[in-house]
């Protein structure tokens with residue numbers, strides 16, 4: 143690779159970096175992961191011979207059981223012959239593999255659809271059709287990709303006819319759905335009526351023809367669309383025009399793309415890099431809408447278009463510019479919905495439902511995860527006409543709309559009875575935290591509290607506070623300098639900043655009472671009134687805790703500007719622990735199939751047996767409040783005395799205390815983590831009182847607890863929530879200094895729902 147090629151800028155990275163990405167870790171972007179254990183002779187017998195005969199016979203007797211006993215129902219093939227790889231042209235089946243692997247990964251990442259790429263080395267439609275049709279037993283759906291027109295039309299129509307599973311050529315229909323959604327919103331933003339817009343489509347291939355058909359079905363008038371191919375506008379009777387292009391022929395005086403664009407409202411580019419010149423854009427109507435969707439290089443770069451038409455709305459197919467109009471927003475979610483109802487096809491109703499759902503979603507407030515991922519505030523407008531691919535709402539909203547449309551139009555073999563429950567499952571599918579925390583969120587909403595956000599000048603905290611209010615969890619009280627907080631609220635495009643309660647120690651009416659209260663509390667602990675006044679005025683944790691102590695707020699959240707220990711110290715100046723309580727910390731680890739609670743991860747360095755027993759009981763209670771039947775393991779390096787050691791008696795005594803107290807949950811110890819968590823190791827100890835792997839792990843000391851929590855956060859694949867502080871007289875939560883807004887929000891909600899505290 144010549145050095146200048148290696149360093150070619152490809153939009154924020156070089157050719158070398160893109161190649162390294164594909165080469166490193168292991169070549170390519172995909173691997174297959176088994177869903178069942180395969181570690182013992184028994185596993186082998188079950189998975190393969192003789193066990194596998196059971197599902198074989200069942201499926202032979204009833205084909206529908208393939209959905210139950212195999213991966214078929216959630217498996218989609220991404221199939222290409224490489225004749226139209228993005229906008230790079232016909233580079234052959236093998237060269238298309240990186241794109242197809244990529245699409246397979248996107249299926250998994252965005253919609254938990256298992257997917258595999260298949261590249262077929264043929265340009266003969268008949269051979270292609272036969273090869274794909276024969277694969278019907280393997281897959282739940284077929285996503286055709288990057289097959290050029292007009293062969294793609296013949297191939298897709300034949301396969302839809304022959305196969306009883308959904309077949310969709312993504313470059314046609316996936317693209318059309320997203321384009322329609324984007325155009326609806328762009329027209330809305332520029333006050334255009336869909337039936338009046340004048341559109342020039344550049345390109346007359348797979349994507350262009352399908353997009354044009356769909357926007358016409360949604361109201362754009364046939365005579366208002368001029369479609370151009372490499373030879374210019376397609377007019378009735380023009381030579382060399384096939385049946386698919388001629389369906390969009392219109393009479394026009396324009397003989398070139400340039401002429402066609404004069405006065406046009408919309409340019410829809412599904413052609414090739416650089417096909418649109420800035421000087422032609424200059425001739426378009428006011429507030430022109432420019433969708434330059436060729437990949438990887440658009441028909442015109444956004445800055446070139448903006449330079450001549452600052453009033454334009456511009457979209458491309460790329461992730462590195464605003465308004466990514468790309469079928470990645472569609473195909474994962476469309477297939478998710480289709481698979482979930484076992485749709486026999488993807489019909490027009492399902493496509494229109496998807497387009498409408500995506501368009502409507504863009505008009506709603508953008509969630510924090512998206513704002514964090516994109517590093518800026520996104521709000522419906524000319525630079526945000528369509529949701530971003532990382533928007534976690536897409537799966538819920540688009541897939542459920544598609545599933546419903548499939549049911550309503552009679553193509554669902556397995557209709558869903560409870561669509562609300564289905565939406566909930568969709569949400570949880572990618573984010574197990576959602577499933578675990580939904581009950582807590584609902585509890586918070588049912589009984590909204592006033593939560594003091596002690597560090598409201600910090601953006602992560604402010605974002606969390608805004609969501610706390612907007613999602614109806616309660617009322618945030620923002621502690622900070624009034625102007626600094628107001629400026630940040632404006633920067634975050636909050637429409638009603640004046641409606642937030644801001645508490646500023648410089649002018650709060652509560653200060654005299656606070657000083658009075660705190661002085662009484664601290665005067666015999668070495669503090670003068672002047673010390674106290676200074677702390678109230680200058681220490682935001684002290685001021686915030688006083689708001690709670692004096693009843694102006696129900697709970698407190700802090701931690702991003704001070705270390706954990708310092709924040710605890712400042713809060714303790716004002717608030718006590720609960721009588722007879724031992725404050726401690728819990729980390730919650732949420733994995734795909736299990737949730738585990740770890741304690742004490744923050745406060746007590748060497749808990750004695752009474753303290754360990756207390757921590758176990760309280761952590762079990764938190765687990766239960768969060769809907770998990772607790773199974774407590776007291777962890778150690780030793781399992782039931784082996785190896786022996788001098789640190790074990792504490793743990794044994796803690797178990798004896800639970801025996802004495804007659805607890806209503808399972809507990810056991812001392813045990814090493816494998817004896818607590820791994821069923822095979824557990825089976826070596828048939829006398830153990832744990833009926834299943836433990837989900838509450840009581841650690842022997844702060845060192846091991848804190849290290850484990852942090853190691854799991856850094857090295858494990860689980861989502862970590864916490865530390866959650868237990869045992870304070872008022873709900874107080876202290877987040878890590880590295881917390882992002884969703885972490886702050888989660889702890890605020892857990893606290894306000896009374897689940898922890």
Ligand SMILES: NC(=O)C1=CN([C@@H]2O[C@H](COP(=O)(O)OP(=O)(O)OC[C@H]3O[C@@H](n4cnc5c(N)ncnc54)[C@H](OP(=O)(O)O)[C@@H]3O)[C@@H](O)[C@H]2O)C=CC1
Nearest residue numbers: 228229291346347348349371372413414436437459468469
């Ligand atoms: N953003 C997105 O989500 C998507 C973008 N695309 C992009 O759309 C483009 C076309 O893809 P696809 O439809 O699958 O490919 P096809 O091969 O089916 O179609 C290509 C079309 O583009 C036309 N074309 C090529 N160069 C020019 C040019 N300079 N001026 C006018 N027309 C031109 C061809 O004209 P002719 O018929 O005369 O050969 C043909 O009609 C690609 O760049 C692709 O990356 C596609 C799908 C999704």
Ligand SMILES: CC(=O)C(=O)O
Nearest residue numbers: 228229313437468469
């Ligand atoms: C995005 C896509 O599918 C394409 O450019 O072909």
Ligand SMILES: [Mg+2]
Nearest residue numbers: 228287288313
């Ligand atoms: Mg494509």
